[in-house]
Amino acid sequence: MIADTQNNQRPLTERPILETPFFESYKHLIQNDRYQEWSGYTTLESFACEGQEYFAVRNTCGVYDLCPMIKYDISGPDAERYMNRLVTRDVRKVVPKRVAYSLWCDDNGHVIEDGTVFRFSANQFRLCCAERQIDWLMDSAIGYDVAISDVTEDIAGLAVQGPISCTILKKMGFAGIEALKPFQLQHFSLDGCEVMVSRTGFTGDLGYELWIGAERAKKLWESLFAAGQPYGIRMIGSTALDMLRIEAGLMQVGDEFMSCLQTVRLGRDRTPFELGLDWLVDLEKGHFNGRRALLAARTKGLKRKLVGLDIDWNKQADGALIYSSEDAKRQIGEVTSALWSPTLKQNIALAFIDAPWFEGEQEMWAEIYLHRECMWERKMFRCRVTRKPFYSPERRTLTPPNDM
Amino acid sequence: MAQRYQNIVIGGGHNGLTCAAGLARAGQSVLVLEAAEDIGGAARTREFAPGARVSACAHLLHAMPADLAVELDLAGNGLDYAAQDMRTVSLSESGETIVLHGSTAQGKAVSEADAAAYARFNEDMQRFAKALRPVFEDIAPELSIETWRQRLTLLGLGLRVRRLGRFHMRELLRIIGMNLYDLLDEYFESTQLKGAIAMDALLGGEWGARSMGSVLTYLYRVAGYQRNGGIGVALPKGGMGAVSGALVGAARAAGAEIRTGARVTQILVENDRAAGVELDSGERLDADCVISNADPKQTFLKLVSVDHLDTGFVRQIKNLRSSGKAAKLHLLLEGAPRFKGVEESGLGSRLIIAPGMDEIELAFNPSKYREYPAAPVLEITVPSASDSSLAPQGQHVVSAVVQYVPYDDSPDEDANRAAFLETVLDQLERYAPGIRGQVLAAELLTPRDIEREFGISGGHWHHVELVFESFLFNRPIPALAQHQAPIAGLYLCGAGCHPGGNVMGIAGRNAAQQVLKGGH
Known part of the structure; x- marks a missing residue:
């Protein structure tokens, strides 16, 4: 409803x-x-x-x-079962008055979107996300006694x-x-x-x-x-x-990945593993949407993965292609989001990198185009895989926070 | 401790029994659970009035593979025929009948050109059906070219079509997605002849002669005639229940156990595999494999908890088209019916009321809007004419398929059924004057009644409409096309699987093969 x-x-x-x-x-x-x-x-x-x-x-x-x-309220006697089948995390472990960042996938284990699950009580949830999902949520409700309303x-x-x-x-x-x-x-x-x-x-x-x-x-x-x-x-x-x-190393739908419900081209869908979000996937909790496909994907191993990059020099690497050598013979990835970090004074980026380069042991080069006084220049810069989040101050989790 | 089975088959329809027999013959333990008190599903004979017995749903046998009948020794298990290679007689109000038999069409309304065209049409359709036969009989190929086996299967199919030669290959590719209405117009003049032929493609389905894909369902029917070992259209002695009886004999002889009155309420899933079933009595039965003869909607929307299924899968199952349009009419008559232009000796034929393809379409039209046709089209048999055991001495039973009856779940269902029975009797009266006065008992099973009695969603013979888009690797949906469900150890073996409905046992046989291949 x-x-x-x-x-x-x-x-x-x-x-x-x-x-x-x-x-x-x-x-x-x-x-x-x-x-x-x-x-x-x-x-x-x-x-x-x-x-x-x-x-x-x-x-x-x-x-x-x-x-x-976008905010959806989900309630009813089957709300917990419904949510647990919908998202990749174990919702039973999210106690009332807690919020959980999570993903939800289609049958093929490809990510539809990420968002936050608010649990108000045993049978009341709210799902917050960036894009509209009502058709998927309604179809997911077949067989469950739940009410879903868009409260955006x-x-x-x-x-x-x-x-x-x-x-x-x-x-x-x-x-x-x-x-x-x-x-x-x-x-x-x-x-x-x-x-x-x-x-x-x-x-x-x-x-x-x-x-x-x-x-x-x-x-x-x-x-x-x-x-x-x-x-x-x-x-x-x-x-x-x-x-x-x-x-903060956080991905954004539309930048790091496309919702698999919207992709047209083959190979543009992403699994949670490719997004480096294994920790959000509880393969042991019982069945959920995409679980069987994800089990198979895990056995197969990763072809590419979203990682953090640290790039030499200070030119923001928006849309840069990543190569295995300075002569740019073999493309091994691309930047999805880039920033000259004002706090870290570091040239950082989120990037999809092919195996085995995402392990960070081999040489990588970013191809950056610079627009200077109406002329384009192409530059190659060394880059390396680095830890995400790039910036994570202690105050993010400190409880109680310091009083200012 | 309860006995554990290697296999539990849910539903004792002909496919369930065939599957059980196949598994038992391979040395596996099998338990068949049938909800009804009688075995056989839609292939069942039952009494509808004192002393009057009919095949309660399917009433003719024409598509069962001859090798299957031999393999399971159905003859040895009691299957015999009261009539074989039955003629098809198209009735008319004027009494001018057309008789179809083999490649000949005879009757006053059949011109010389039409008679020649019928022979040619028959030859063409036989040729195309032959090329497609493996498609209609084998396990559906996977729509994937990842392995060599997959590539070869698809290549083999392409080669068979190519071997027809350039001319016939092109013709097959031209007509395969076509509607039968247009194709028959290309061959014939006589409206009555076209109506009689078209019925073969449409019986049991939801759509009309002008609907896309009706040529494919015609070829499906012809392929059935080719594989049945020359019995043509046949009437099993004792009704269709005799087919099920023979299958039960074969399954039991191979060691399968069969329980009736055992309604499964749930398929149990543990650690992402089928673990057994629960009955309405609360009894739990454990098995390594569960094979469902129930239709896909029943299996996945009722018997398996949705917790174990993906959203996209459930959406596809829910959207399957399974709204039956074929009703069953059963009459007990005080004497032999007198159809215009049919001698009493001709009552052993298959009688068709379909004066033309337009009349078929006119009967089809209201059903699209959940209304009843004013002049229904019918396939009529008088089984007692060939098998006197079915009716009391001197009396006759009529079993007819009435096409294009909507699935009616309105509050007026009972009144609508009663009114429509009158419509059907009026229609019969036009072709068999006096038949109304001969009726001692009458029963009309609408698709809704068929759903209730036989447990088929929507009361659809084929479980899922037999059309181009739910064929082969799409039947019932791609994820189920090879009988194996996404849940390990769970299989489908009914008409909802490739190749589809009609009493033939192919889906059951293929499912058994897949279960054996899948191991435990």
């Missing part, structure tokens, strides 16, 4: 690109009109300066509007990330939030209305995500920015978020 929200009932022709429930609150902060569409919503690439937005998250506190995240438009969300995020939330009156451990969630009251806070994020830093009924969004934003103003809280756009998630 899909709960129709007000917007869904309007004819498609009358539906302009939507503004999130927070848009009115922060639109006075938009200085450069760099808009971007994301699942039907107007979102911002940056508000003013992506560098400042990036550093806000690493040094103080940055806030990202999460409303366009009903729930507003803000990611509050950075070393001072906890301090600011405490100032807002969320008493005891410092006890919240990574991937835990807790409900707080804000002037009598409920706010759900989960210690989750996409930045690799200390951070929280705040969830509230869309009609109370304005109130939440105002309280948060009133409390955070003395600390230099600021809105951030997707460019800064992308920098942060690359440093």
